[in-house]
Amino acid sequence: MTTSNENESDAPVNEGIAISVRNLRVRYGDREVLHGVTFDVKAGETLVILGGSGSGKSTLLRTLMGLEKPSGGEIWIHGKNLCCISAHDMAELRKKLGVSFQSGALFGSMTVGENVALPLREHTRLDDSTIEVMVRLKLEEVGLSGYENYIPAQLSGGMKKRAAVARALAMDPEVLFFDEPSAGLDPIIAAGIDDLILKLKKAFRMTIVVVTHELASAFLIADRMILVDKGNVIALGTVEELKSSQQPRVRQFLDRVPEPDVAEDEGFLDRLTEHLRL
């Protein structure tokens, strides 16, 4: 295992890059889900990872968050290579990352206030009254002031996501990850979450990585976007660049063109009867 110093010395030299992904491969058993993904996230930008269901975008996000082990390639976050980082360095790095999960992932046995306070209680030596003030501040930032004593089950879907963002912001992270922030929300609540992301971006200038398949939301919040398809990054650029792309697969995704039902009848029949010929 390489030491943290070795990690830092090998880091890609670029001051403006917060996250650098190089030839990333991830496999579940025999099935490779990501086939050598490469891209950078600039410090302070909002990068949206777009992709259809099963494209590998959620796996990509989980790997960036250190929840999946890559089978190859490198992920550099603030000069640390996630692929060969020590457990201690990983824990230290995670304190600088905030994550808002698709379901919110709030702890059901704790109140909203306790959820937000948890990272502060575990990783800082702040006294209770200071933590209480911090919790109120974070809830105020996401528009949930006064909800400290509610339990997550008493909150609506949008409020749960806001509370999850407040918890993600608790440690003042340098990088914030969002997994499908608008999923399962009605358009008005989803617009509210987009608005919140824009507000955070403007107020804190933090690096934000968002995984979504909602095009309207992605176009609104992104500085740059990547499109993941079948485990590969097939497009990368600004919103305008992606919108003007003539690549067939990109156009199909952006124009919401469904997959053709059956490409050709003979091939379809061949696939159905394949096992009979073995």
Add this chain to the structure above:
Amino acid sequence: MSVTETVGQATIDTLAYLGDLTILTGRSLHAVVIAPFQGQRLRVERAIHQAMAVGVGAVPILSLISFFIGMILALQSAYELRRFGAMEFVANAVAVSMTRELGPLMTAIVVIGRSGSAFAAEIGTMKVNEEIDALQTMALDPVHFLVAPKFIAMALMLPCLTTWADFMGVLGGSVFGVAGAGFTFGSYIHTTLSALVLRDIVTGLIKSVMFGMVITAVGCQEGLSTGLGAEQVGRSTTSAVVKSIFMVVLVDLVFTMLFYLTAPHS
């Protein structure tokens, strides 16, 4: 798949599962015994909360079951003993059976039903709701945060519950002793105390600590290995109960053999 392959695969799966249980137990013991000396917080308040749920909550049902088991033991012993005119040994039979075997075993089975399954369901639901992932991304180790307090609670509460179950079993036996075996309550208790040696109680308590660790390890492991979807939580819970009962009986056998082999010959 041939029979050899099936047996081989089952053996590998079993060994892998036992390996997972051992690793989880080792990491929990590290969190409880070593980590506090390395500056990491021991979550005492969570352990107390768990101990209340595991221990205090189990007292009513455990009392009732142990009381009845004590009565049943007395009746079953009397069935044979009266043929030899040795009804005065009913108290001995109940005392030794309860403290050495049935007290720890019945306590473990009650705790599996109440707490082992609850551990699997709680952690399994957290897994499905991405709460375990959330803990990891907050640099909080799920074993330190969730499993270790459960180990402390179970290792402390199982011996306490077992002692209570022993007492209630003797009390249950005394009902028959007084009503059908010619004892007074005082003489029954006196005979019980004379029949017991410290080893009977200690071996039962050692087993109960081991049972507590096994139940926690299996319940938490089943929770942590829950797949995606609500139905998987149900599957983990059922699996936790079945595997815990099997593992407890296995550990019981091993320790009973150990105690037999190390017993002083009189």
